[in-house]
Amino acid sequence: MKRNYGGLYAAPQALWLSLFFAAPLAIIVAYSFMKKGLYGGVEPEASLDAYRALANPTLLLVAFRTLWVSLAATAATILVALPCGYSIARSRNQSLGLFLVIVPFWTNFLVRIYAWIAILGNEGFLNDFLRLAGLVGEPLQFLYNQGAVILVLVYMYLPYAILPLFSTIDKFDFTLLEAARDLGASRLEAIVKVLLPNIRGGLVTAVLFTFIPIFGAYAVPLLVGGKDSYMLGNVIADQVTKTRNWPLASAISMTVTFLTAVAAMLFALRSRRKAVHVEIDAGVEATAATRAAS
Amino acid sequence: MKGSDVAVSGISKSFGDFKALKDVSLEIRKGEFFSLLGPSGCGKTTLLRVIAGFEDPDAGSVKIDGREVTGLPPDKRRCNTVFQSYALFPHLTVFENVAFPLRIRRVPNRLVREMVMRHLSLVQLESHADKKPSMLSGGQKQRVAIARALINEPSVLLLDEPLSALDAKLRQHMLLELDAIHDKVGITFIYVTHDQQEALSVSDRIAVMNQGDVLQVGSPQQIYENPSSDFVARFIGETNIFVGKVVAKEGGFATVEAAGFGSLLVEANGEAPVGATVSVAVRPEKIRIGSDEPLGFPELNVRSGLVAEPIYSGFQTKYIVKLAVGGSLTVFRQHANWSEGVPDIEWKDEVYVSWSARDAVVVESSARPPSSGGIRRPA
Ligand SMILES: Nc1ncnc2c1ncn2[C@@H]1O[C@H](COP(=O)(O)OP(=O)(O)OP(=O)(O)O)[C@@H](O)[C@H]1O
Ligand SMILES: [Mg+2]
Numbered sequence: 147m148k149r150n151y152g153g154l155y156a157a158p159q160a161l162w163l164s165l166f167f168a169a170p171l172a173i174i175v176a177y178s179f180m181k182k183g184l185y186g187g188v189e190p191e192a193s194l195d196a197y198r199a200l201a202n203p204t205l206l207l208v209a210f211r212t213l214w215v216s217l218a219a220t221a222a223t224i225l226v227a228l229p230c231g232y233s234i235a236r237s238r239n240q241s242l243g244l245f246l247v248i249v250p251f252w253t254n255f256l257v258r259i260y261a262w263i264a265i266l267g268n269e270g271f272l273n274d275f276l277r278l279a280g281l282v283g284e285p286l287q288f289l290y291n292q293g294a295v296i297l298v299l300v301y302m303y304l305p306y307a308i309l310p311l312f313s314t315i316d317k318f319d320f321t322l323l324e325a326a327r328d329l330g331a332s333r334l335e336a337i338v339k340v341l342l343p344n345i346r347g348g349l350v351t352a353v354l355f356t357f358i359p360i361f362g363a364y365a366v367p368l369l370v371g372g373k374d375s376y377m378l379g380n381v382i383a384d385q386v387t388k389t390r391n392w393p394l395a396s397a398i399s400m401t402v403t404f405l406t407a408v409a410a411m412l413f414a415l416r417s418r419r420k421a422v423h424v425e426i427d428a429g430v431e432a433t434a435a436t437r438a439a440s
Numbered sequence: 441m442k443g444s445d446v447a448v449s450g451i452s453k454s455f456g457d458f459k460a461l462k463d464v465s466l467e468i469r470k471g472e473f474f475s476l477l478g479p480s481g482c483g484k485t486t487l488l489r490v491i492a493g494f495e496d497p498d499a500g501s502v503k504i505d506g507r508e509v510t511g512l513p514p515d516k517r518r519c520n521t522v523f524q525s526y527a528l529f530p531h532l533t534v535f536e537n538v539a540f541p542l543r544i545r546r547v548p549n550r551l552v553r554e555m556v557m558r559h560l561s562l563v564q565l566e567s568h569a570d571k572k573p574s575m576l577s578g579g580q581k582q583r584v585a586i587a588r589a590l591i592n593e594p595s596v597l598l599l600d601e602p603l604s605a606l607d608a609k610l611r612q613h614m615l616l617e618l619d620a621i622h623d624k625v626g627i628t629f630i631y632v633t634h635d636q637q638e639a640l641s642v643s644d645r646i647a648v649m650n651q652g653d654v655l656q657v658g659s660p661q662q663i664y665e666n667p668s669s670d671f672v673a674r675f676i677g678e679t680n681i682f683v684g685k686v687v688a689k690e691g692g693f694a695t696v697e698a699a700g701f702g703s704l705l706v707e708a709n710g711e712a713p714v715g716a717t718v719s720v721a722v723r724p725e726k727i728r729i730g731s732d733e734p735l736g737f738p739e740l741n742v743r744s745g746l747v748a749e750p751i752y753s754g755f756q757t758k759y760i761v762k763l764a765v766g767g768s769l770t771v772f773r774q775h776a777n778w779s780e781g782v783p784d785i786e787w788k789d790e791v792y793v794s795w796s797a798r799d800a801v802v803v804e805s806s807a808r809p810p811s812s813g814g815i816r817r818p819a
Contacts, residue, residue: 319525321527322529324521324523324527325529326529327514327515328492328494328515329520329541329588330515330541330544330545330592331515331540331544339540339543339544343531
């Protein structure tokens, strides 16, 4: 008789997921419904204090700012990623293009943020250049504001948008663009009315792959942001390390996780089932492409 | 006539070192069904893309109705294309595919509905308006592509092997339909194909191309009956070609000494003076095959031979006959009881083949410049 080993084969993955995903999540959920301990940690006592504390105007302000920064950074990322993905898909040397997109991953995330500080700082390359070129007398303040945060976030998450866009554009039949031009569309109309709807799956993936991590950004606003760019990720970290209010940190995390999950699902559903399929394909292929290129 | 005339002059186009078009010139008349015919890779699509505006020629110009359009983008030319792969927009319904050009021009909705339905009925697809292209059969996709290309009321319709993805039966059917649409809309059709049968059956005129050159332009009859070169003769239908020297000339007939075929009588005008080397073509269906020697016809070429290979194909049989004088000939014979009063001709039968000197055509002659490049209209 043939035995079904499916469950057995899936065991490592199930173990991995429960150990590193479900368990921590459960702990955070549990913490969010407890009382705060005096020196961090929690008192094992049920309480809704943490959720009540969410309705705090400062926190709401940070939440809206986080939303705004994430939307702006995601939009900018997609706008830059589209032409990149398009030109890689159309170029003769696709692997070189993909390779260049992947190269930054070889350097640590934090190191790359510090590289931006070295470029944008008051004593940085950009200011040096402007001074030498005689364009400015005093160094310009590029760092420690929202602009710097968005710029570095765009840089960080660009590859995650380029790869799924590349993989859908690569499969796109470019005679459709010629057909559109032939039927009277201008170059821009052809792109908006024919290219974009047909690479919707890739767009959805690119938006999700960038928006979700950006929404939880922590290191970038911490290192290149200022008072005006403090984001939810920073609030959570502060609650854990400085204010030592673990239940509040958990409650914020839970709320953010819940909201992003719902938003992502709605977004994916709205883009309809067909697009979601493509999106999954695109995701898988993007990972494959990443692997192939590195 | 509603269509435009298209004048292509001196078009050259290279891809890297490869010359896809070499100084091509064509005059296509208003409302004509004009075919570009040639083997794969001869530059038909490239020429069509130059006319449509997808490809900029390295040299030469394209004029539509006398107006210079070289350099204009495709959306600024009054011609539309039916693509070989259909190029239907997969995210739009049949209706919206056909409506696409109208939406671009921001035509009001009620007009769009009326025009789209009119064009869908032209191609008999009214009932499929709400389907997505992926739900259509090949022939239906083809029709959507035609309706979409016609809705802007272009004065020239460019068709790049529109039937090549269809099966043989459907191809025949669509071809007739295309012809009917051409009659109905009355605009100029430029039709690319590598299928000579297709080109012969619907075209007003045909340009035969090879390796970036136009070899001959003419009506289907001219192309078939009076090919201007060995290549055209061989490419259009099957043919027998004899190469030999003109040894005598008398009363519009030349006697040609051809190795393997002996001396042949050929109808010829000034193109084949005594001493010239000529190629002579005879179509296989113009050769009679039988077991008796035909006698008493002065203009007849008669040879005896052996059937080396009979190839039966239903409506006719093709015989490869090995001649007693050395060469071999291809002969077609239709099947009908009246055709011969003799039993079927079979493998290894001894036969006589014969053809009239009037059915032999001089296609190339050393007295005439070789036929490559430029246009030569048959006399
Ligand atoms: N974009 C291009 N880059 C390089 N070479 C090309 C390009 N387009 C066409 N060619 C070459 O030009 C030649 C003519 O191509 P074209 O597509 O015009 O042929 P065709 O007559 O349409 O053939 P087919 O019947 O196979 O469609 C071919 O040898 C082809 O390889
Ligand atoms: Mg072609």
